[in-house]
Amino acid sequence: MLRVDISKQLGEFSIEAAFTSEGRVTGLFGASGAGKTSLVNMIAGLLRPDRGVIALDGETLDDAAAGVHVPPHSRRIGYVFQDARLFPHLNVRQNLDYGRRMNRLVDDPAQRKRVTDLLDVGNLLDRRPGQLSGGERQRVALGRALLSKPRLLLLDEPLGSLDEGRKVEILPYFVRLRDEANVPMVYVSHDAAEMRQLATQIVMLRNGRVTALGGVKVLTAG
Amino acid sequence: MFELSPAEWTAIRLSLRVATVATLVATPLGIAAAWLLARRDFWGKPVVDAAIHLPLVLPPVVTGYLLLLTFGRRGLVGAWLADHLGIVFAFRWTGAALACGIMSFPLLVRPIRLSIEAVDLRLEQAAATLGAAPWRVFLTVTLPLALPGVLAGMVLGFAKAIGEFGATITFVSNIPGETQTISSAIYSLIQTPDGDAAALRLVAVSIVIAMSAMIASEWFARRATKRLHGN
Numbered sequence: 001m002l003r004v005d006i007s008k009q010l011g012e013f014s015i016e017a018a019f020t021s022e023g024r025v026t027g028l029f030g031a032s033g034a035g036k037t038s039l040v041n042m043i044a045g046l047l048r049p050d051r052g053v054i055a056l057d058g059e060t061l062d063d064a065a066a067g068v069h070v071p072p073h074s075r076r077i078g079y080v081f082q083d084a085r086l087f088p089h090l091n092v093r094q095n096l097d098y099g100r101r102m103n104r105l106v107d108d109p110a111q112r113k114r115v116t117d118l119l120d121v122g123n124l125l126d127r128r129p130g131q132l133s134g135g136e137r138q139r140v141a142l143g144r145a146l147l148s149k150p151r152l153l154l155l156d157e158p159l160g161s162l163d164e165g166r167k168v169e170i171l172p173y174f175v176r177l178r179d180e181a182n183v184p185m186v187y188v189s190h191d192a193a194e195m196r197q198l199a200t201q202i203v204m205l206r207n208g209r210v211t212a213l214g215g216v217k218v219l220t221a222g
Numbered sequence: 223m224f225e226l227s228p229a230e231w232t233a234i235r236l237s238l239r240v241a242t243v244a245t246l247v248a249t250p251l252g253i254a255a256a257w258l259l260a261r262r263d264f265w266g267k268p269v270v271d272a273a274i275h276l277p278l279v280l281p282p283v284v285t286g287y288l289l290l291l292t293f294g295r296r297g298l299v300g301a302w303l304a305d306h307l308g309i310v311f312a313f314r315w316t317g318a319a320l321a322c323g324i325m326s327f328p329l330l331v332r333p334i335r336l337s338i339e340a341v342d343l344r345l346e347q348a349a350a351t352l353g354a355a356p357w358r359v360f361l362t363v364t365l366p367l368a369l370p371g372v373l374a375g376m377v378l379g380f381a382k383a384i385g386e387f388g389a390t391i392t393f394v395s396n397i398p399g400e401t402q403t404i405s406s407a408i409y410s411l412i413q414t415p416d417g418d419a420a421a422l423r424l425v426a427v428s429i430v431i432a433m434s435a436m437i438a439s440e441w442f443a444r445r446a447t448k449r450l451h452g453n
Contacts, residue, residue: 044351045350046351072350072351073350073351073359076353079351081344081348083344087345087348087349089366098352098362099352102355102358148353
């Protein structure tokens with residue numbers, strides 16, 4: 001279970017958000033500039049809230065009043081960025097293996113095979129990120145995050161940098177991920193159609209404030 | 223005509239040794255300094271930045287004299303090092319290496335700093351979310367991506383070290399076989415009657431070394447761009 005109750009001042013803009021989620025896929029929905037990415041960065045630990053608490057499965061990750069801030073590398077929270085951010089000096093295989101090495105996990109060939117099959121990246125392993133298409137890059141980034149065995153997976157507009165044709169190509173992988181991988185996810189998007197297909201619970205954000213919480217039907221109500 | 227005498231070979235070998243030692247010792251320090259300047263904000267940063275670049279703008283003879291005052295036998299640091307660790311810099315080749323290391327430090331640091339600055343912070347963030355502690359982010363992402371800049375800095379620093387003259391001759395003098403580098407050998411030869419031919423030979427050697435360094439440094443810089451674009 002993810003519990004967020006924070007506030008953060010970013011220049012002129014402020015975020016004040018509180019919600020808890022237990023769904024398989026929590027959809028963080030809102031227009032661009034609503035504060036979605038900042039909120040996700042706080043969950044990941046890349047940004048520190050001014051006030052409040054972030055807790056995951058009963059473990060406090062942030063508690064501003066108590067001075068608690070677990071650094072990102074100790075959170076075991078996977079993050080798929082809009083712009084993939086694959087390491088350009090490593091090939092796909094090394095990118096996929098990076099999280100396992102950094103977390104000092106034992107090699108798990110079965111898990112690796114499951115993820116590479118799920119995402120169809122088995123034929124890309126020896127390539128460099130520069131030789132991949134946008135969709136391929138995003139799939140590798142997803143695999144890389146999954147293979148670090150996260151407790152929670154953050155997906156920040158993972159289809160945002162892709163054109164319509166590519167989106168249709170990638171979306172099924174996320175559906176498969178939701179149904180087959182046993183990792184709760186926070187999925188960020190401004191696209192209501194994507195949300196309806198993927199999310200099991202919606203947190204609607206506008207101007208840094210939560211305006212609606214609930215099932216996918218809040219999308220139509222809003 | 224182009225037959226190098228044993229004395230000239232001695233000067234060339236000494237120059238290479240001095241410049242190699244200076245570069246190898248200065249590189250880890252240079253990486254640390256470059257990282258601090260590129261990635262950290264701290265009180266007194268402009269002063270540290272200026273201090274690193276000082277040898278570039280100070281007259282070399284001033285740097286050499288300051289070294290002599292500090293690291294000479296009766297210098298504050300020099301006396302302590304000699305008494306407690308048995309390390310002597312004054313009038314030794316190690317002193318030449320120290321002078322060359324300090325004089326070439328700004329040239330070494332600059333390309334490394336620029337290449338660290340060019341490493342995308344967002345890649346470092348991604349590494350952190352994958353479980354890499356800050357020092358591992360540095361070793362597995364920042365440093366490999368900045369490596370061509372590190373090599374370019376080393377080449378540039380080496381070239382500067384091998385040509386250093388003013389600070390070296392002020393600090394450790396011009397002793398054949400101990401502190402007489404190519405530059406000070408040329409200086410002596412020009413002042414010797416009939417020394418022109420030998421001086422010219424050493425001049426040719428300097429040009430070859432400098433040109434090779436520049437070409438190598440360019441090559442590393444091109445590699446850097448390629449590496450950052452992931453091909």
